[in-house]
Amino acid sequence: MQVGDTIYLDYQASTPVDERVLKVMNAASTALFANPHSADHVLGWRAGAAIEAAAHQVANLFGLQGDDVIFTSGASESNAMAIHTAVEVGRASQRTELLIGVADHGSILTEAKICPLDVRKIPVDNRGAPNSRCLDGMITDVTALVSIIGVNNENGAIADLKDIATICRKKGVLLHVDLAQAPLAMDIDLLELEVDFATISAHKLYGPKGIGALLTGPGVSDLVKPVIVGAGQQAGRRGGTMPTELIVGFGEACELVKDSGLAERARVSAIRDRFVKILQEKQIASLIGSQECRHPGNALLRFPGQNASELLGRLQPQIAASTQSACASGSIEPSHVLQAMGYDKMIAAECIRFSFGRYSTIEQADAAVAVLENAFEAA
Incomplete structure (x- = not known):
């Protein structure tokens, strides 16, 4: 370019x-301007239905269902939600530790600094990806969450997600993966991998800025703790009026990546x-x-x-x-x-x-x- x-x-x-994304966003801004949470009239219903359709497009790229998508303002908020969730899981289960990658995105590193859990950092391997062998020896009975970057935003190294997810599953520890860079790097089936939480961002895959999502695997959606509580939108998992145009654009961007x-x-x-x-x-x-x-x-x-x-x-x-x-x-x-x-x-x-x-x-x-x-x- x-x-x-x-x-x-x-x-x-x-x-x-992408111009095709802009096209559907422009159409949505004209026809779907109503508040998608307005449950008493047809225009609200249409905006809500468009968001539901976009959620399915986003989820489909990652092998999930529309209900597994929690829309956020972007990857930083999604990462913060994952850390907040780890804190709440720790309080409920007496787990006091958070494991993060030493080369993770700055939003994870910053959130980890201010969270009350004991934080330990997973080293990288010779490629600059999270070292799964080291991780295997680091997880303990007090680990609340493992959070790693799936595709590094600086060195481009792709993590061995299958190996890491298997380790976490065997040890009974929740796994969060920052996948902001991943959709343009590889095919991803989070259901098959059994990843609990994943972060994605629209502006990393030819969609608009200001919209992202936290994806949830089976059985963990109720554990999510929002950064923005709002008035209980998205089943209480993330407050605030949902931005229809941005979400529709996000869905279209995911559809294009899925296709080509x-x-x-x-x-x-x-x-x-x-x-x-x-x-x-x-x-x-x-x-x-x-x-x-x-x-x-x-x-x-x-x-x-x-x-x-x-x-x-x-x-x-x-x-x-x-x-x-x-x-x-x-x-x-x-x-x-x-x-x-x-x-x-x-x-x-x-x-x-x-x-x-x-x-x-x-x-x-x-x-x-x-x-x-x-x-x-x-x-």
Whole structure:
């Protein structure tokens, strides 16, 4: 995707809204403007029915049912709900511990800091994914919840969800997975995996910002503790008037991923691989982590001897990319994800995350390589 003079290579921070999603959102804003909780007239019924249909679209992408979807304002709220739920489960069962991934998203790390449970962090493996072997030895009788990131937002590493879910199930511990980055990286059947809670976000899969969901597995929906209580909407699981247009757009975005996700992943991966290969052959950059079990659009690259922030500054306005996740962008501290992988602060400060997506092309990737070459020559 190119916006004016800028090649967009920051799809893991946010994806552009697909035109097909915008179309259904515009139609909903015209015809479905009524409060979906208005139970006394037909316009309210229609808005409510549209939300129910969208919930089925979202759930279908993950092997679930519409009732398993709790709509939220986004991934951060969904992650907060998972931590709040862990606290309540702990109080009810005398479990005092929360296990989270050391390389988890900042919203989980921040919520964990302020929760009353004892928090321990699961190390990463050599790919930068949660280490399932370490997790197996960490779970105890007082563990209330295990929370891990399914696809890392910085290094792109895909967790072994089947292994992790099996470990948690065997030990009788609830599992929450942050899947915000996952829909564009792999097929997911949460029912088959037996994951208890999962976080998703619309703007990571070509839907609108401001809408996400916490997905619930069988038998755990009643455990959910909302961050926003409101007036008891969504069966008391999350308060507040539901934003019909955003939810309809979210549903359409999920439907599009369901229909064409496999082919899209292959195409995006080929573009990413070409970009990485050329930069490595020119000895400009090297890939951090393995290309196996990785988000197809992710290219976390090290530029030896270059300060990443300064290099990105020289790339403006031609390339949009990030030194780390968008939530931590501008931080003076190098990426906690890279440090969790064993890289020191100097190496972490030399890394840039480029991420490709639906509207990326080979021509854009090649043009980005040329811009990087010019930036090095001008340095």
